Amino acid sequence: MSLTSFIKARLVPASLDEQVERIRKPIGTLGYDPWGYNNDSVKVGLALTRQLYERYFRVKADGVEKVPAEGPVLIVANHSGQLPIDGLLIGYALATRKEKPRMPRAMIERFFPTVPYLGNLLNEMGAVLGDPTNCAKMLTNNEAVVVFPEGIRGSGKLYRDRYQLKRFGNGFMHLAMKHNAPIVPVGVVGCEETIPAIANIKPLARSLGIPYAPVALPVVFPAKVHLNFGDPMIFDNTDIPEEQVAERVEQVKAAISELIDKGLNERKRLF
Structure with missing residues (x-):
């Protein structure tokens, strides 16, 4: 019995x-797909995440049923919190929904696979290196893919900039158009308060080869998290100038901003 199987059994x-098991994945005879996804690892990951989701962050997820049950889809959200907690919680919400659950694939920063053991672990849990080619292959494979167009600009933002959306790249829109993939916007509220950073020591980050070096307390605060999923947005694959592609990106960004405002208005307290 492997270590993963041993832990899974307990x-x-x-x-x-x-x-x-209800969520079909094209895995091979050894239990892995070409990107390293493994059902047993996912089960252990979800079991551990359940405690964080239900008891620590006490997540409230509204509209998760709006994510299409099949076919390619991009789940596009705001990014925050220094650590990829937001992606973890979005993935759990979709994988455990009562009707037609899906196991989304998350696009992760290039830094994470360079950390010993962490890269392989994240791959087994369904994460994929955040590369346009990988994302295109995921969509061709009819996967639900979680993307954060702000990238490290969002995850590494300072507390004073909380809930202020940073610049979105246009790449996700090109992929959505090419692969006829609906975009489901998500507003994440609460992760900004989990690891509030007051500064980023850029020289230290460069010397260590990491995306950012935040000045923050070495603790993850139990902020209550709200996930608001919006209605799917569909964009045709018309050959349009890049300026019009950018306009479509701004439409998605505006939808996410509205969902963030909804979450901020609904929450009664931070913790």
Whole structure:
């Protein structure tokens, strides 16, 4: 018995095991897909995430049923919190929804695969290096893909800039248009308060080869997290100038901003 199987037998309840088995994945005879996804690893990851999702961050997810049950889809959200907690919680919400759950693939920063063991672990949990080619292959494979167009500009933002959306790249829109993939906007509220940073030591980040070096307390605060999923947005594959592509990106950005405002207005307290 492998270590993963040993841990799975002790951590994963039967209901969660059955839930993941309902989600079909094109895995090979060894239990992995070409990007390293592994069902047993995912089950263990979800079992551990459940405690964070339900008890620590006490997540409230509205509209998760709006994510199409099949076919290619891009789940586009605001990014924050220094660590990819937002992607983890979005993935859990979709994988454990009652009706037609899906196991989304998350596009991750190039830094994470360089960390020993972490890169392989994230791949087994469904994460994929955030490269346009990888994302295109995921969509061709009819996957639901979580993307954060702000990139490290969003995850590494300072507390004073919380909930201020940074510049979105246009790449996700080109992919959505080419692969006829609906875009589901998501407004994440709460992750900004999990690891509030007051400064970023850029020289230190460069010397260490990391995206940013935040000045923050070495603790993850139990902020209550709200996930608001919006209605799918569909954009045709008309051959249009890049300026019009950028306008479409701004439409998605505006939808996410509205969902963030909704979450901020609904929450009663930070913790």
